[in-house]
Amino acid sequence: xxxxxxxxxxxxxxxxxxxxxxxxxxxxxxxxxxxxxxxxxxxxxxxxxxxxxxxxxxxxxxxxxxxxxxxxxxxxxxxxxxxxxxxxxxxxxxxxxxxxxxxxxxxxxxxxxxxxxxxxxxxxxxxxxxxxxxxxxxxxxxxxxxxxxxxxxxxxxxxxxxxxxxxxx
DNA sequence: CTCGGAAGTA
DNA sequence: TACTTCCGAG
Numbered sequence: 001x002x003x004x005x006x007x008x009x010x011x012x013x014x015x016x017x018x019x020x021x022x023x024x025x026x027x028x029x030x031x032x033x034x035x036x037x038x039x040x041x042x043x044x045x046x047x048x049x050x051x052x053x054x055x056x057x058x059x060x061x062x063x064x065x066x067x068x069x070x071x072x073x074x075x076x077x078x079x080x081x082x083x084x085x086x087x088x089x090x091x092x093x094x095x096x097x098x099x100x101x102x103x104x105x106x107x108x109x110x111x112x113x114x115x116x117x118x119x120x121x122x123x124x125x126x127x128x129x130x131x132x133x134x135x136x137x138x139x140x141x142x143x144x145x146x147x148x149x150x151x152x153x154x155x156x157x158x159x160x161x162x163x164x165x166x167x168x169x
Numbered sequence: 170c171t172c173g174g175a176a177g178t179a
Numbered sequence: 180t181a182c183t184t185c186c187g188a189g
Contacts, residue, residue, distance in 0.1 A: 034179095037182075082183070093182055095172065100181095110170070 037093050038102050038115075040076055050075075062115040063106055 044050045045064055053071045057063035066072050069087035077085025094113060097103035101119060106112040 034181080080182085085183080089183060089185090091171075092173085092184085096182070098172095105171080107171090 035079060037076065037090070038097065040079060042115075044072070044075065057106075057109075057112060060106075060114065062117045064113060064115070065109070066111040066113075069111055 041054070041064070044054050045056060053068045053075070054064060054066050057065050066087075069090075073085050073087045073090045076090055077083055094103060095105075098105070101116050103113050103115055106114050
């Protein structure tokens with residue numbers, strides 16, 4: 001069954017924070033796209049209820065540690081309807097992110113990866129409000145830490161602004 | 170554990 | 180395209 005809700009007014013509330021539905025979609029796709037793994041990881045990273053499963057690495061910019069690989073895999077598998085998911089497979093998906101420049105591995109540190117935020121957040125989360133215990137990740141760019149109450153007007157702004165590339169030098 | 174090729178799925 | 184599955188190598 002398809003959701004009949006209008007794209008403009010769907011707001012998802014998450015432990016004090018509100019996220020517009022488009023925040024869950026990838027860069028350029030107005031329609032309904034499946035959730036991305038990095039979206040999911042960021043999602044878990046925001047909720048304190050998963051702090052024992054996955055959390056930001058204190059002191060490191062955008063670095064996070066998967067404290068309970070099996071649980072993260074189980075949660076990911078549930079979201080994607082892949083009951084057979086496990087850390088071996090999930091980590092393979094994460095490794096594909098290395099070339100995509102979304103993530104990279106923190107060598108030596110077990111279950112530790114790091115986001116390449118410089119290219120990710122600004123393109124996909126123009127209004128992201130990350131108040132994680134970690135460093136002030138996205139400050140510095142245009143003031144984005146705004147209340148996530150999105151109106152219809154912002155959507156077109158986002159859709160239009162996405163092509164403003166932030167590509168490699 | 171971590172890496173990345175190769176084949177398969179939707 | 181974005182993984183999922185399987186797996187040999189380091």
